Structures are given as structure tokens and as C-alpha cells.
Amino acid sequence: MQDRYDAMTREMLDRYGVRVRKWRKDMTGLAWEVCYANGETRRLIEAPRPRGPVSAAIFLHEIGHHAIGFHRYRPRCLEEYHAWAFSLAQMESLGLNVTDRVRHRVHDSLHYAVMKARRRGLHALPAELLPYAEPRPKTPRFAPTSAGGPRRGTTPRKSPSRPGGR
Numbered sequence: 001m002q003d004r005y006d007a008m009t010r011e012m013l014d015r016y017g018v019r020v021r022k023w024r025k026d027m028t029g030l031a032w033e034v035c036y037a038n039g040e041t042r043r044l045i046e047a048p049r050p051r052g053p054v055s056a057a058i059f060l061h062e063i064g065h066h067a068i069g070f071h072r073y074r075p076r077c078l079e080e081y082h083a084w085a086f087s088l089a090q091m092e093s094l095g096l097n098v099t100d101r102v103r104h105r106v107h108d109s110l111h112y113a114v115m116k117a118r119r120r121g122l123h124a125l126p127a128e129l130l131p132y133a134e135p136r137p138k139t140p141r142f143a144p145t146s147a148g149g150p151r152r153g154t155t156p157r158k159s160p161s162r163p164g165g166r
Contacts (some may be wrong), residue, residue: 005050008094009059016066018043027105029058031065031083053091053099057106060087077113078126084110107136 064086
């Protein structure tokens with residue numbers, strides 16, 4: 001599988017003329033371009049190296065900013081929406097697994113972008129972003145085991161013994 005991620009990475013960087021400034025260790029990314037006085041433009045990203053579905057989605061999201069073009073969509077949260085749409089479309093077309101964790105990451109990212117835009121004064125939310133106006137419902141990380149046993153990841157508590165047998 002890693003060979004597929006590596007091939008996808010090389011192909012996307014070449015296709016969109018993007019250079020990786022830094023491979024990030026965390027699951028965050030950044031895309032920008034530098035325009036020089038002589039007319040030359042450098043396209044740069046920082047992203048995690050694709051090693052799984054979430055890191056691949058983040059990498060493709062940053063490539064998506066270059067693919068769709070900066071400042072093409074207003075407000076900024078709509079540009080984020082289109083960069084994520086690019087990422088998911090590329091993953092599906094390349095046969096990469098779009099997991100629930102990827103979908104949750106997309107939703108959380110877009111919800112954050114919508115809330116940030118609202119804090120900065122956005123009044124009319126584009127229709128594409130309406131599903132992201134509310135946070136996604138939180139799902140418990142660990143469900144209780146059957147027969148009411150302790151939840152996974154917890155240690156059972158002992159009740160303190162009382163002196164005198166009470």
C-alpha cells in the first residue's frame with residue numbers, strides 16, 4: 001500500500017508543480033505560493049507524508065489549494081470546502097480508502113472554518129457549508145462491554161475497605 005501512496009504523492013507533486021517545503025510529523029498542513037518580481041511563482045506545501053488514509057487526505061487537501069487556485073472562492077471557508085472536495089475526489093478516483101476517520105476530519109475542519117468565518121463577521125453561509133454549521137455528534141471512543149463490565153482502557157476500581165468491618 002505504501003507504494004501506492006508514494007506513487008500518488010510523486011504524481012500529484014509533478015502534475016501541479018508543487019514542492020514540499022517540509023514533511024510534517026503531525027496531521028496538519030499548509031499551502032501557499034510565492035510570486036517573484038520576475039513573474040516566477042513557486043507553489044509550496046507542508047503536509048504529513050501520506051502513509052494512511054488521513055495523512056493522504058491532508059496531503060491531497062493541500063495539493064487541492066493549488067489545483068483549484070488561491071482566492072478563487074470567497075469566503076475563505078468555501079475555498080476550504082473545495083480543497084477538501086478535491087482531496088476526497090482524488091482519493092476515490094485513485095482507489096484509496098476514504099475512512100470514517102477521514103470523513104470526521106473533513107467535517108471537523110470545515111466546521112472550524114465556518115465558525116472562524118462567523119467570528120470574523122460572515123452573515124450569509126454558502127449552501128455547500130450548511131452541513132458544517134453544527135459540530136458533528138461525538139461518538140464514544142469505547143463502548144461499555146456486555147454484562148456491564150468496565151469500559152476498555154479503564155481499570156476497575158476497588159472499593160476501599162473500611163476498618164472494623166463496616
